[in-house]
Amino acid sequence: MSSRDRILGRVRRALADVPRDDTPPVPERPGRYPQYEQAFPRPYLREHGARDVERTVELLAENLADYRAVVHRADEEGLPMLLARLLAERGARTVLVPAGLPPWWLSAADATHVPDRAASTPHELDAVDSVVTGCAVAVAETGTLVLDGGPGQGRRRITLVPDHHICVVHVPGQVVASVPQALERLSPTRPLTWISGPSATSDIELDRVEGVHGPRTLEVVLLR
Amino acid sequence: MSGTYLGMPAFPEAARDAVHDRTLRGNLRHATHTIRAKRAKAVAEVSDWAELREAGRRIKDHTLLHLDRYLEQLEESVTAAGGTVHWAADADEANRIVTRLVEETGESEVVKVKSMATQEIGLNEALLEAGIRAYETDLAELIVQLGKDRPSHILVPAIHRNRGEIRDIFRAEMGAWGRPAPADLTDTPAELAEAARLHLREKFLRAKVGISGANFMVAETGTLVVVESEGNGRMCLTLPETLISVVGIEKTVPTWRDLEVFLQTLPRSSTAERMNPYTSMWTGTTDEDGPRAFHLVLLDNGRTDTLADEVGRQALRCIRCSACLNVCPVYERAGGHAYGSVYPGPIGAILSPQLRGTASEIDASLPYASSLCGACYEVCPVAIDIPEVLVHLRERVVEGGPVVRNGNKVVLKPARGHAAERAAMRAAGWAFTRPGVLRAGQRLASRTRRLHPRTLPGPGRAWSASRDLPAVPAEPFRDWWLRTRGGKNTPGPDAAGSTGEDGLK
Ligand code: SF4
Numbered sequence: 001m002s003s004r005d006r007i008l009g010r011v012r013r014a015l016a017d018v019p020r021d022d023t024p025p026v027p028e029r030p031g032r033y034p035q036y037e038q039a040f041p042r043p044y045l046r047e048h049g050a051r052d053v054e055r056t057v058e059l060l061a062e063n064l065a066d067y068r069a070v071v072h073r074a075d076e077e078g079l080p081m082l083l084a085r086l087l088a089e090r091g092a093r094t095v096l097v098p099a100g101l102p103p104w105w106l107s108a109a110d111a112t113h114v115p116d117r118a119a120s121t122p123h124e125l126d127a128v129d130s131v132v133t134g135c136a137v138a139v140a141e142t143g144t145l146v147l148d149g150g151p152g153q154g155r156r157r158i159t160l161v162p163d164h165h166i167c168v169v170h171v172p173g174q175v176v177a178s179v180p181q182a183l184e185r186l187s188p189t190r191p192l193t194w195i196s197g198p199s200a201t202s203d204i205e206l207d208r209v210e211g212v213h214g215p216r217t218l219e220v221v222l223l224r
Numbered sequence: 225m226s227g228t229y230l231g232m233p234a235f236p237e238a239a240r241d242a243v244h245d246r247t248l249r250g251n252l253r254h255a256t257h258t259i260r261a262k263r264a265k266a267v268a269e270v271s272d273w274a275e276l277r278e279a280g281r282r283i284k285d286h287t288l289l290h291l292d293r294y295l296e297q298l299e300e301s302v303t304a305a306g307g308t309v310h311w312a313a314d315a316d317e318a319n320r321i322v323t324r325l326v327e328e329t330g331e332s333e334v335v336k337v338k339s340m341a342t343q344e345i346g347l348n349e350a351l352l353e354a355g356i357r358a359y360e361t362d363l364a365e366l367i368v369q370l371g372k373d374r375p376s377h378i379l380v381p382a383i384h385r386n387r388g389e390i391r392d393i394f395r396a397e398m399g400a401w402g403r404p405a406p407a408d409l410t411d412t413p414a415e416l417a418e419a420a421r422l423h424l425r426e427k428f429l430r431a432k433v434g435i436s437g438a439n440f441m442v443a444e445t446g447t448l449v450v451v452e453s454e455g456n457g458r459m460c461l462t463l464p465e466t467l468i469s470v471v472g473i474e475k476t477v478p479t480w481r482d483l484e485v486f487l488q489t490l491p492r493s494s495t496a497e498r499m500n501p502y503t504s505m506w507t508g509t510t511d512e513d514g515p516r517a518f519h520l521v522l523l524d525n526g527r528t529d530t531l532a533d534e535v536g537r538q539a540l541r542c543i544r545c546s547a548c549l550n551v552c553p554v555y556e557r558a559g560g561h562a563y564g565s566v567y568p569g570p571i572g573a574i575l576s577p578q579l580r581g582t583a584s585e586i587d588a589s590l591p592y593a594s595s596l597c598g599a600c601y602e603v604c605p606v607a608i609d610i611p612e613v614l615v616h617l618r619e620r621v622v623e624g625g626p627v628v629r630n631g632n633k634v635v636l637k638p639a640r641g642h643a644a645e646r647a648a649m650r651a652a653g654w655a656f657t658r659p660g661v662l663r664a665g666q667r668l669a670s671r672t673r674r675l676h677p678r679t680l681p682g683p684g685r686a687w688s689a690s691r692d693l694p695a696v697p698a699e700p701f702r703d704w705w706l707r708t709r710g711g712k713n714t715p716g717p718d719a720a721g722s723t724g725e726d727g728l729k
Binding site for chain 2: 126
């Protein structure tokens with residue numbers, strides 16, 4: 001007997017006492033599971049507190065800052081100058097550019113562009129100073145950015161290996177209030193990275209230290 | 225199940241040593257109190273905590289009660305997304321599978337994300353026997369591994385070490401494993417973290433194989449979820465060419481939407497944050513982003529046996545947040561090592577004896593490693609009634625009875641160490657159902673009370689070594705009642721003898 005059959009057999013014997021028929025069936029396919037949903041009333045909130053759009057963006061900014069991300073604001077006209085300044089302040093000589101990043105974002109920056117290529121090795125990524133990306137969704141209540149590999153976001157590794165990450169969020173279009181609302185917008189078939197503040201550890205006497213492995217500096221630009 | 229620490233004394237002895245270690249107690253007290261206070265604040269921020277907790281409980285229970293179907297569905301969706309699913313009935317099988325998968329890549333080193341499941345099966349040791357070096361990459365796990373130590377907390381495994389100890393370990397050991405620590409390394413946390421960053425980066429950038437666990441697996445979509453803070457998880461999950469995830473079968477949730485519950489409750493219960501810094505989700509493999517080969521090893525190793533226990537199965541709801549550790553007065557004083565398993569604290573006290581059985585002394589003693597104060601149940605984000613399971617397991621240890629081991633029904637013999645306790649309980653049961661015997665016994669006890677020892681002989685000695693024996697009353701309650709009619713003071717048949725003894729006190 002295969003281990004698969006052995007384990008599934010054990011599960012079935014273990015559940016011999018459970019009435020099987022009055023329970024809802026397994027969801028048929030993604031997005032179609034009325035019986036499972038009926039069996040689970042979800043009385044928890046879709047959003048904590050009522051806010052207008054402006055307030056939700058404000059909350060995002062507050063929570064990002066609370067988790068030690070540096071928050072900036074810009075309009076379309078000011079974005080290239082702001083990005084150029086942020087890179088210069090860090091002394092970044094090279095900047096990773098994911099495919100699909102609007103070229104005008106970095107039109108004023110002096111740093112040499114390094115395109116994200118499938119062939120580039122981790123060592124090559126490690127040599128780059130900064131990375132600029134967009135995002136898929138930002139969650140106000142938790143101060144979280146979610147990247148899904150879409151245009152302007154690149155592969156998961158590019159926001160991880162360089163020590164400095166600048167993420168541009170369209171507000172209010174890309175902002176949702178809560179985690180349930182974010183999951184609704186995202187597709188599980190894409191690889192997803194949720195980022196809340198810079199990499200951090202509290203493993204040494206619970207003292208928080210930024211950036212053991214991921215970028216030590218996370219800057220977020222709220223773009224209108 | 226392997227993973228019992230060899231030569232581990234039973235909980236009471238291990239705990240006795242631990243409570244005499246003042247550094248350990250200080251570190252633990254500081255840690256648990258800090259996290260406890262922060263957690264309460266983080267939980268208070270969400271007004272629907274009770275509803276989220278209830279939803280989490282129901283989702284997990286539902287999944288467990290239909291686990292066969294959800295596992296089949298999970299296998300199907302992971303396979304459809306380009307992954308390969310393997311099934312491991314026990315630790316040995318899981319280790320064999322992982323070793324073979326690593327050997328097939330031709331590599332002799334792997335990078336690891338902190339994972340309870342791989343600790344439980346002793347994977348690092350098994351790999352080492354096959355000549356494969358496994359590098360732990362979580363900062364705390366690195367401290368534990370370099371210090372040739374064992375983790376003492378689910379969330380902060382090196383919480384028993386202070387910064388001076390960590391510096392000494394880094395200075396002495398890093399060189400043997402790769403990039404050495406700088407010679408002038410101080411004990412500031414920032415410098416220690418920097419030393420770890422440089423040491424580990426060298427490994428990440430050349431690693432071809434990564435090994436992880438997972439916090440959740442979504443049956444509907446085949447998505448795996450890893451929640452972490454440092455980014456070492458993301459490194460291991462995305463840089464290597466091959467990714468092997470070893471996950472307990474109970475980590476399954478039915479739908480994508482279910483994650484909305486646990487992504488809210490887990491970080492707040494665990495690190496007391498609104499959200500942990502990094503969460504990675506992947507579904508099979510993705511072209512040009514991340515590993516080209518993904519293997520999922522579904523681990524049983526005692527979980528189906530646990531599932532067979534109607535009371536105990538709720539332990540499988542656990543999402544390993546560690547909140548119960550931080551509120552437990554016993555854990556706070558005894559520390560994680562005393563539990564003799566990778567799962568310490570209240571959850572360890574109910575999970576380990578179920579996963580491993582209660583044959584060993586340490587496992588038989590674990591259900592007693594609690595004061596039953598109930599704080600663990602209060603904080604648990606999936607509402608596991610830990611005290612209920614503890615009492616249930618105590619009964620099993622003392623009384624024996626039918627259980628499932630390795631898929632087979634067996635009748636457990638009462639644990640040996642508890643023979644005297646059991647005999648006493650039997651005798652009591654016998655006497656309580658025979659009023660005449662009880663009355664005679666009580667009178668005898670009262671009249672001989674001056675002859676009673678201050679400590680118990682034989683197996684009772686340990687118990688009475690640190691306690692005064694309760695004094696036997698001068699007069700049995702029944703006699704007092706007969707004599708006084710509940711205080712109405714009608715002299716009973718042998719009132720004189722009893723009151724006379726009272727005066728000698
Ligand atoms: S038993 Fe509950 S509180 Fe303890 S680690 Fe598991 S989920 Fe957290």
